[in-house]
Each structure stands twice: as structure tokens, then as C-alpha cells.
Amino acid sequence: MKKAITLKVNGRDYDLMVPTNRTLTQVLREDLGLTGTKQGCETGDCGSCTVLMDGKPVNSCLVLAVEAEGCAILTIEGLAEDGKLHPLQEAFVRHGAIQCGFCTPGMILSAKALLDRNPFPDAKEIRTALSGNLCRCTGYQKIVEAVEAAAQGGKTDG
Amino acid sequence: MLLPRFQYEAPVTVAEACSQLKEYGDKAKVLAGGTDLLVNMKKKLLAPERIISLNRIEGLKEMEAVDGGDLAVGSLCTAAELADSSLIRERIMVLAEGAGRLGSPLIRNRATIGGNLVTARPASDLAPPLLVLDARLVLTGPEGERKLAVSDFFLGPGQTRIRGDEVLTRLMIPKAAHPGAGAYIKLGTRKAMEISIVNVASYLEMAGDGSLTQVRIALGAVAPVPFLAASASQKILGARPKGPEDPLFREAAREAAREAKPISDHRGSAEYRRAMVEVLTYRTLKAAYERLRAVI
Numbered sequence: 032m033k034k035a036i037t038l039k040v041n042g043r044d045y046d047l048m049v050p051t052n053r054t055l056t057q058v059l060r061e062d063l064g065l066t067g068t069k070q071g072c073e074t075g076d077c078g079s080c081t082v083l084m085d086g087k088p089v090n091s092c093l094v095l096a097v098e099a100e101g102c103a104i105l106t107i108e109g110l111a112e113d114g115k116l117h118p119l120q121e122a123f124v125r126h127g128a129i130q131c132g133f134c135t136p137g138m139i140l141s142a143k144a145l146l147d148r149n150p151f152p153d154a155k156e157i158r159t160a161l162s163g164n165l166c167r168c169t170g171y172q173k174i175v176e177a178v179e180a181a182a183q184g185g186k187t188d189g
Numbered sequence: 190m191l192l193p194r195f196q197y198e199a200p201v202t203v204a205e206a207c208s209q210l211k212e213y214g215d216k217a218k219v220l221a222g223g224t225d226l227l228v229n230m231k232k233k234l235l236a237p238e239r240i241i242s243l244n245r246i247e248g249l250k251e252m253e254a255v256d257g258g259d260l261a262v263g264s265l266c267t268a269a270e271l272a273d274s275s276l277i278r279e280r281i282m283v284l285a286e287g288a289g290r291l292g293s294p295l296i297r298n299r300a301t302i303g304g305n306l307v308t309a310r311p312a313s314d315l316a317p318p319l320l321v322l323d324a325r326l327v328l329t330g331p332e333g334e335r336k337l338a339v340s341d342f343f344l345g346p347g348q349t350r351i352r353g354d355e356v357l358t359r360l361m362i363p364k365a366a367h368p369g370a371g372a373y374i375k376l377g378t379r380k381a382m383e384i385s386i387v388n389v390a391s392y393l394e395m396a397g398d399g400s401l402t403q404v405r406i407a408l409g410a411v412a413p414v415p416f417l418a419a420s421a422s423q424k425i426l427g428a429r430p431k432g433p434e435d436p437l438f439r440e441a442a443r444e445a446a447r448e449a450k451p452i453s454d455h456r457g458s459a460e461y462r463r464a465m466v467e468v469l470t471y472r473t474l475k476a477a478y479e480r481l482r483a484v485i
Contacts, residue, residue, distance in 0.1 A: 053192075
């Protein structure tokens with residue numbers, strides 16, 4: 032069974048015919064070519080498929096694409112503006128918060144949702160906000176430091 | 190890990206959802222947040238022919254105080270909404286605590302209160318708080334609505350009294366007769382994405398003379414269903430505790446451990462779980478009492 036939907040991703044509308052059993056992760060990656068959203072465990076445990084739906088971070092592997100219609104979806108590709116990285120992306124680079132990079136898009140989007148809601152979180156709030164995103168390189172400390180730095184305006188030295 | 194194929198329905202009214210449920214019976218499954226259903230479908234534990242999504246129905250996401258001061262919580266309210274709601278945090282912190290410990294922030298943005306109850310897991314994070322708050326479920330079927338206490342809802346793991354053509358539309362949380370406070374503690378080995386080894390919620394109400402007019406203690410993950418430890422509550426009902434460390438709270442905690450019926454599995458042994466029921470019951474009673482004292 033297929034359904035016609037309009038998906039709003041990174042500010043752009045896409046008219047699509049999607050099989051109803053396709054997840055938002057699959058449609059983003061395979062139909063729209065937005066492979067920044069990673070497909071990891073596929074069961075909501077790892078957070079590598081994190082996207083923002085109406086500003087809230089969700090596991091896109093557990094959202095049917097047809098259910099995302101009407102929501103504003105933000106993926107990692109939508110963060111940079113005019114070729115300029117988002118302050119969180121800059122901070123991740125500067126603080127060595129990226130090792131293999133697989134968890135990075137999800138980490139950054141979860142962090143963005145946190146900073147949009149709470150611009151000055153403490154380390155505990157950052158760790159809680161990122162607790163659904165696993166980093167198997169286990170580089171958590173640098174990730175937390177990068178988010179702290181971005182929260183302070185990205186001005187601290189790495 | 191692909192989802193099996195299914196027909197997708199997105200009714201816009203509860204009545205339409207009920208008639209579809211009636212028509213398709215066992216071949217249909219209701220989709221709310223999907224954090225449980227879609228995982229089970231990917232793992233091939235479930236393969237419904239039809240998915241009936243509740244997400245296009247208006248009015249199931251509302252949370253409001255209604256006539257007489259009861260709180261009505263729509264079944265599609267997410268765990269994150271419960272955990273962050275000022276209405277919930279001010280009036281029934283114990284529910285915000287349970288919701289705040291469910292899954293991860295990502296899961297909490299999708300998982301719904303209705304889904305958490307209908308899936309009926311023994312270690313549910315929302316059932317113990319709702320049990321101690323004496324919440325009622327409103328089940329809507331083709332013939333109208335009926336109300337059921339949460340304590341009467343669960344039959345076994347994954348089994349409830351909801352009928353095939355009914356939709357859980359909202360939860361009603363009664364206004365307390367006296368000032369009340371509760372607390373929820375979840376024991377796990379990690380702080381996120383954890384299935385409780387044991388969880389406990391306690392709730393107390395107190396009259397002006399310092400006597401406890403209402404005591405409820407609910408235990409999770411230590412029986413086939415989350416349940417109210419009635420005999421533990423009886424130990425302190427009507428008493429006037431002298432402080433948060435009153436020996437009566439210890440006595441109630443010991444009784445709760447006797448009421449638990451835990452099993453041994455890879456998450457913990459029955460003996461360990463029983464011992465932890467006593468510890469957590471004491472701590473939740475103490476925390477609830479301290480919170481109560483802070484407001485009266």
C-alpha cells in the first residue's frame with residue numbers, strides 16, 4: 032500500500048508516494064538522499080537516526096513516514112546556513128567530539144533541541160538530553176564539552 | 190530490519206477508529222506513539238494486516254483540569270509532555286517522575302500514556318504512579334464510554350481488559366480530598382533506556398491533624414502486573430507519622446516486600462527484587478512525606 036504525502040524537510044516540501052511501511056529514516060536516506068541521518072539499531076535504542084520533528088528530537092526509525100506529514104522535519108543537512116556550519120557543528124569539530132562520526136548527527140540534533148529550550152544547561156542536563164544517543168567510540172566527555180562550549184557562544188578554546 | 194507490509198488507516202474521529210477496530214478485529218493494531226508496536230513488528234513478533242493510527246484524531250492530546258478539579262489527560266499525551274507539564278508537576282509530581290524515567294528523551298517525545306498502559310508491561314514506568322493516584326481509564330467503544338480503575342485494567346503481561354473495538358481515549362485523575370504528595374523511584378543499571386528491575390510509587394494524603402487519610406503504594410516489575418500493595422498501605426493509614434523516618438514507614442516497607450511476588454531473571458533474582466522493594470518503598474514513603482510537609 033502506498034500513500035501520497037508531502038514531507039517538509041529542512042524547510043523544503045517534497046511530494047512523495049511512499050509505501051506505508053517505510054520509516055522516516057528510510058525515506059530520508061533512500062528517497063531524499065539525506066544520508067546524514069544514520070540507520071543504526073533500527074529499534075530506538077541507539078539514537079543515530081535522530082531528527083527533529085517540530086523541534087523535538089525523535090528516533091526516525093520508529094516513525095512511519097506517512098505519520099510525519101504535516102510536521103517540520105530537521106535533519107543534520109538542514110543545520111548549516113549558506114555554507115556556514117551551525118555553532119554546535121563548529122564546537123564538535125573544535126573540541127574533538129567526533130571520532131567515527133556515526134553518532135554525530137544524532138548527538139548534534141539532540142543537543143540543538145536542548146539548547147533551543149535551555150540555552151545554558153549544566154553538564155548533567157546535557158548528559159540527560161543526550162542519554163538516548165549512544166557513542167560506541169565512547170567519546171562522551173568531549174561531546175559534553177562541545178555542547179557546553181556551544182552553549183557559551185562557541186567562544187571557549189578547545 | 191524492515192517493517193512487514195500493512196494497510197494504514199488514519200481515522201479522524203474516535204467513532205471511526207472504533208468502527209474500523211470492530212470491522213478488522215484481531216487483524217488490526219492501534220498505533221499511538223509506535224515505540225513499542227513498531228519495534229515488535231520489526232522483530233516479527235507482530236504482523237497486523239492493518240494499522241489504525243490514532244494520530245489524526247483531534248482532542249486526544251489535551252491535558253486539562255475539568256469540573257470538580259479532576260485532571261483529564263488525553264491518551265496521546267507523550268511521556269515528555271507529562272514530565273514537563275507544569276500542571277502535572279505542580280499537582281502530581283509522582284506522574285512526572287515516572288514519565289521522566291521512561292526510555293530516553295527521544296522515546297519520551299513519541300511514547301504515549303495510552304500506549305504505555307495498553308501494552309501492559311510489568312515494568313511500566315507510568316502504571317505505578319497512575320495506580321497510586323487512583324486514576325481511571327476512559328475506554329470508548331461503539332456503544333459509548335466506560336470507566337475503569339487502572340487497578341482493574343491489567344490482567345497479565347500484555348493483557349488488559351480493553352475490548353477489541355475500544356480505544357483508550359483519556360485518563361481521569363481525581364482531585365485529592367486532602368493535600369497529597371507522592372514519589373516514584375526506578376531501580377535499573379543505567380539511567381536511560383532501562384527496563385526497571387523494580388519500581389515503586391508511593392502517595393500520601395494528610396489531614397490538618399497530621400493523620401494520613403490516604404496511603405497508596407504501587408509495585409512494578411515484581412509480579413505479572415503492576416499492583417497496589419494494599420496491606421502495606423493499611424499499616425500506616427490513619428497514623429500520624431512523627432517525621433520522615435518514622436518506624437511506621439519501615440514497617441510498611443517490610444510488608445510491601447512480603448506482598449511482592451517477584452521472579453528471578455537476567456535482570457535480577459527474586460530475593461534481590463524483594464529486598465529492593467523494601468528499600469524503595471521506604472524511600473518513596475519518606476520522600477512523599479517530606480514533600481507533603483513542604484506544602485502543609
